[in-house]
Amino acid sequence: MSKERLIYLPLGGAGEIGMNAYVYGWGAPGKERMIIVDLGVTFPDMESSPGVDLIFADVEWLEERADRIEGVFITHAHEDHVGAVGHLWSRLRAPVFARKFTAHHATRKLEEAGQDPANVTVASPWPETTKAGPFTVGFVPISHSIPESSGVVIDTPAGRIVHTGDFKIDPTPLVGEPFDPDLWRSIGESGVKALVCDSTNVFSPHSGRSEASLADPITSLIQDAPGMVVATTFASNVARVKTLAEAAEAAGRSVCLMGRAMRRMIEASVATGVLTDFPKVVSPEDALDLPRTNLMLIVTGSQGERRAASAALSRGKYLGHEMKEGDLFLFSSKTIPGNEKGVIRVMNLLSEMGVDVVDDSSGDYHVSGHANRPDLAEMHKLINPQMLIPMHGEHRHLRAHVALGEESGIPGVVAPNGSMVDLTGDRPDVVEYVEAGRTYLDGEVQIGALDGVVRNRIRMALNGHVIVTAIIEDDEALGEPWVEIMGLPETGKSKAPLVDVMEEDLSQFLGRAKRSTLADDDDLEKELKRIARQTAQDEIGKKPEVTVVISRLTP
């Protein structure tokens, strides 16, 4: 039997920001007992995944080895870490562990997927640990932009792994535990085999700022506002929502929460005890009775999402509330790449109403939840690991993070999704590439990103769609072929309707086609498609997708 080994295998999150899913295994090759850290989602976009509802890691490799999975450990309750745990549970069927607040969210994910919420176990924080096969796993509090974020410390027969999860070094995060350098140093003291570390902000050159630094600027911004104030941030950024609410209170304004995610998140925070002294909130209905100078709305939609409260307010009345000239709208958030156009759309609609829009461009109203470059170096130093495996980042982030580690003499490796890394020796060693991809949740069906379904949608969107129907009886065309178009101009060069020109060309072809062509479905389809595309090219200058339907009547 081969020697036992310790492996690391990212299936999501390494080579992208989002969709985190990391596997650790210990045992003889091919017989490793495994744990999963995080099972998150990423979000579709019109360019690459139109019509898709959610995206998560392709777990086929894991599913085939489900009997070897000891547990799923969730570091925190952000969607890109916990969002897929419900959708994928039936395929992995392993117990889920998380701290209380995170477990609250994981439980709901399982319930929504029709799974037994009892599969989620609430874990106490470090120094308590959970045994999972050959692993002993502890949740160590770490500061980030959501309550109860944790790094996981994984003790294995080959040594200790520190998997940071998402984190920043914040001594005053306002909600949740401050970053405790002594605690992390002590975790590193007994020797750490591998630091598996968040890479999101490796390109941010200056030390990160604390959540607490925002209270003063936000408070004075709100105090100076002459009309109604509306602010948006990620609902999960409970500390920020609290900062905004307290600033409102200090300015003599009542707070009203809008958007389902916002209310749910604050309720969950109160229910699980992570939020204890949140200002009193008024309902949207009651808020209608307050003078607008005494009101602040905190709303969902910091990324310009069309269905969120911010977008609804930018379009007009929402729950009876309407913004107007002299009001203030604050984006206490950063725009995630790809969402710029949506955010700008909301900003311009608000501008049309005469609303003053303030965003994070001054740096006064938002701080990131991730460790910047000097903070990453600080973390390397505190943990002092034998090797560094950057995770949660695009390829360029992982690469720059390896280089940063090397500056301190720590060997590292760029291990994108699908790279199986053997951590047993002195240095990380990529031993295998596993098929790693994306699974799309489309309506209620899980489809592979490369199945061709979405590719066909993109083709129809780019090229339009022509449907050609022909009825064949006794190997002769019965009547004229019929053409329908969708997503194409009605007329082109000849000024006659495009469908008429196509039907004419197709009809001519059928009239002179050989009997053998008419008798062969494949040949006939190919020819009809070719003619429809050529006619479109001549008439409108583009070649559409064509579906041919041949009906054969048996006389």
Added chain:
Amino acid sequence: MSKERLIYLPLGGAGEIGMNAYVYGWGAPGKERMIIVDLGVTFPDMESSPGVDLIFADVEWLEERADRIEGVFITHAHEDHVGAVGHLWSRLRAPVFARKFTAHHATRKLEEAGQDPANVTVASPWPETTKAGPFTVGFVPISHSIPESSGVVIDTPAGRIVHTGDFKIDPTPLVGEPFDPDLWRSIGESGVKALVCDSTNVFSPHSGRSEASLADPITSLIQDAPGMVVATTFASNVARVKTLAEAAEAAGRSVCLMGRAMRRMIEASVATGVLTDFPKVVSPEDALDLPRTNLMLIVTGSQGERRAASAALSRGKYLGHEMKEGDLFLFSSKTIPGNEKGVIRVMNLLSEMGVDVVDDSSGDYHVSGHANRPDLAEMHKLINPQMLIPMHGEHRHLRAHVALGEESGIPGVVAPNGSMVDLTGDRPDVVEYVEAGRTYLDGEVQIGALDGVVRNRIRMALNGHVIVTAIIEDDEALGEPWVEIMGLPETGKSKAPLVDVMEEDLSQFLGRAKRSTLADDDDLEKELKRIARQTAQDEIGKKPEVTVVISRLTP
């Protein structure tokens, strides 16, 4: 007869960045003689305009009044100012005026559209002017990021208008004329009715930096590079291309231009005399014989465009050249909102090759071509106009720019596309709203943005497409209905093929449908559509687009 008036009417560029098209008119209401300043394009995206090739202003209003158009004046050769002049010429049929370099581009646009290039007249710069009906128009050199950029000074019976075009205040732009404050002050001295002013950078709080400030940092970056260097910027930014080429030369590297737009632009610049001392370039073939440490490629694709040279290099070999570990790739450019994902994709592919990517995040390798907030205030002061009309900006830019003018006591108005503003009196007065929209060039056909063609493409992309075919003879279904799907999962809840389940449900319906339903095309189509959508909803959890084709056989 009504009193004569001076009007301003933006049809593009006011309420967006791009697609500039501004109309000025003088005369009795409804009888104004008109000129157009700029006829630009904007670019489609997958989210709102999939499959579209180019977007320009809807000029229907102008087309109906084409006999009143005295001329089209193009301020500079950027696509968002000159790009539509060929596509729209046959609808407007007015003479086109521009300075030599810009005219070179306008001429090519007309030729490509099959129009007579003799419709373009080369205009000499200020103090020379062109008479156009009641207007006297002069092209005044102004610094921007392309050679021979000009503001236009329009003398009218109601006073002088200064239309800045795109500009920055740059005393050392390297290519093209420096900004000349004395010249602009002299233009303002005799009194200016309206300053119609670029608004792009109104949210940039600090004074802009000169193009010349980039030479040193770029030169030292290239000098320190250990391998091949590749740099990208907008091809039209001839000064930047020159800076990059001179930095290469200073570092002992030969320069090779890649990408059609890059070569064309430099050739046009040399041919029209705006570029006189560009370093010698080598062809891509000859460059293959040079040591990579003695080579610098300057390539197209600063926005991550899939077909440009930068993207081609990121995917592998391009014209025999290939990047590798230790090479440097410089984005000497800013990413336009909406292009982030494309640029990031290129960066990550380069990272996978081991290439070091440098972008403008340090601020050392790119400067904007537009006037920042303090520079706009400076321009207001130099011109000292009676009123300010901000143009070229989203709504929020226009609004902030009006507020900036008001700080100096200059009355202004936010006039988005379609607002007809009467400039005759002491203050700008919006007198009418004209239908202003977008025209899509789709293949070779111009379609209205709201025609529904593109909406249908988006629907197919989001929802997939089902085609139902039924043959009816003598008001009875002949055989089974036939279903084809495109862009939908093959199976859903029941695990049977989706098309089979749909055909079964549709067949059952046809079997029990009333004769009157079968006899009525509209009723039958509606019912078949409803059933197909409902079956899809049950099986896969989404409702597709459905096209129903009913063939009636006459017995």
